[in-house]
Amino acid sequence: MWYNQDMAEKDTVTPASKILTNPDGSGVNRAYIDIMLQDDTPVLCVNRGTQKKRLMPFKVMYGNNTNFWEKGGDWEYYFMGEDLAKVKEKAVTKTGAWDSIPVKKKPWEKEEHSSPQGFGDDYTAIAALSAAEKIQYLNNNKQKLNTLLAQKNKDKEVVTEALVDTTRDAAIINHAVLEEAMRMGDDEAKKTTQDLVDTTHEMIKSSTQLFSEDVFNNELMNTLVQKSNGTIVQHMTRVYLNGIAFLSYYNNLVSSSSAINKIRVSFNTKYRNYYRTLLSHMPIEDVILERIFYGGMRAITPDLFFNWAVGFLIHDIGKASAVQYHEGEAAYDRSIVIEHVKQGYTSIMNKTNYPREASLITGYxxxxxxxxxxxxxxxxYLESYRKANPNVKQDYCISYELAPILDFHALAYFPAKVLEIIDVYDSVTDPHRVYRKALTPEQAITMMREEFIDKRLKVDPILFDIFAAFIKEKHK
Ligand SMILES: [Fe+2]
Ligand SMILES: [Fe+2]
Known part of the structure; x- marks a missing residue:
């Protein structure tokens, strides 16, 4: 007999319903069922009354009833840890791309959106690696960056290529591992993703350091565009690199007090009208630059810079493949698109030990x-806070720190406001847009000013002006 009582006792077990039925009840996990039928994975059956256990071949159970795990009655059904690990491993190796494993059917996973093409071939190859191999891959990439860091005379082209490639790989690996983690309980997921978090942190440290050596120039911008293949992973790569380049530019700018003074001097004529609608409870003369940036406009500390870079890299981790995320495009479906923010936020918050900043950037x-x-x-959150505290008003627009945004003292979170701008800019200048021609940098800035500031205030006008100056300088 192939069943051994001890085997079940010492092993960790998972309820079959948790594995085979999607949490929202929208269907079954076909990929796992196929593998279990093929491998004849053992099912641990436990009698509710007597607690008697026995192992049965999956094929037999499934042959009797194609959703045996859902019926109540005398028995409960489980899979054992090692058996389940084998199935999961096989599912990843077999199918490669994360979205072709319909373990948990997400609202956006309609058939027409399930093609792995939205991620590209790079994704399929890297996602197919085992968990340990993925971490090793990230480590090798970090090593590559460190070797470049140590070189005295750097070849800018090589540095540029390495930055683009290692960022892309990190985005892919994070996407693939987090998708796996979403199927686990929070504690297990946090343990499982710890290596990923640590290695990604190390990689980002090397990458931001290489960056600070003034490699962000026209050449890098061009390489980014050339390497673009219209995938979500490439979008995340560009947003990360543009994001840290912009933060460096911003830091350089505001470290001179004359730049902030210039903004302060032009504030009343140039910006006050935009902000008075946001701070409408305040007398107009109180709407001053110090009300826009909580604690005053200032440079970003290295710690915040680093945590925000993490957020930029993984900000669209909740995205499904081949979904059109940009308004106006034929296949744009708002209800599907909204989900990527929720999915990304909860996966980073609950399934990893990434800094809180990263989950807020993703969610906001x-x-x-x-x-x-x-x-x-x-x-x-803000709406329910206002309902509970009708007399408390938000007296600031943008917060650099976590506390004022978590306590609802400010209306927006600095890195998320930066990311909004970079995100839109990237999507409209992407040369591989499916439904519309890409805009030139100048056209993109003009369009964004009209649509995202003047018609309706969506992005921040001061940060946008700094961004426009940054783009102008980088495309000189
Ligand atoms: Fe997004
Ligand atoms: Fe994005």
Whole structure:
């Protein structure tokens, strides 16, 4: 007999219903069922009354009833840890891309959106590696960056290539591992993703250091565009690199007090009208630059810089493949698109030990100052806070730190406001857009100013002006 009582006792077990039925009840996990039928995975049957256990071949159980795990009655059904690990491993190796493993059917996983093409061939190859191999891959990439860091005379082309490639690989690996982690309980997931978090941190440390050596120039911008293949992974790569380049530019700019003074001097004529609608409870003369940036406009500390870079890299981790995320495009489906923010936020918050900053950036990067065309968690939290505290007003627009945004003292979170701008800019200048021609940098800036500031205030006007200056300088 192939059943051994001790085997079940010492092993960790998972309820079959948790593995085979999607949590929202929308269907069964076909990929796992096929593998279990092929391998004849043992099912641990436990009698509710007597607690008697026996192992049965999956094929037999399934042959009797194609959803035996859902019926109540005298028995409960489980899979054992090692057996389940084998099935999961096989599912990843067999199918490669994360979205072709329909373990948990997400609202956006309609058939027409399930093609792995949205991620590209790079994704399929890297996602097919085992968990340990993925970490090794990230480690090798980090090593590659460190070797470049140690070189005295760097070849800019080589550095550029390495930055683009290692960022892309990190985005892919994070996407693939987090998708796996979403099927686990929170504690197990956090343990499982710890290596990923640590190695990604190390890689980002090397990558941001290489970056600070003034490699962000026209050449890198061009390489980014050339390497673009229209995939979500490439979008995340570009947003990360553009994001840290912009933060460096911003830091350089505001470290001179004359730049901030210039903004302060032009504030009343140039910006006050935009902000008075956001701070409408305040007398107009109180709407000053110090009200826009909580604690005053200032440079970003290295710690915040680093945590925000993590957020930029993984900000669209909740995206499904081949979904059109940009308004106006033929296949755009708002209800599907909104989900990517929720999925990303909860997976980073609950399934990893990534810094809190990263989950807030992910969850709040389409808020658009509460404009109805934006979406995300923050507006809902703010609304319920306002209901519970009708006399408390938000006296600041943008917070650099976590506390004022978590305590609802500010209306927006600095890195999320930065990301909104970079995200839109990237999507409209992407040369591989499916439904519309890409805009030139100048056209993109003009369009964004009209659509995202003047018509409706969505992105931040001061940060946008700094961004426009940054783009102008980088495309000189
Ligand atoms: Fe997004
Ligand atoms: Fe994005």
């Amino acid at each position: 990067h389409h808020e658009y100052y509460g404009d109805p065309e934006g979406y995300g968690y923050f507006r809902a």
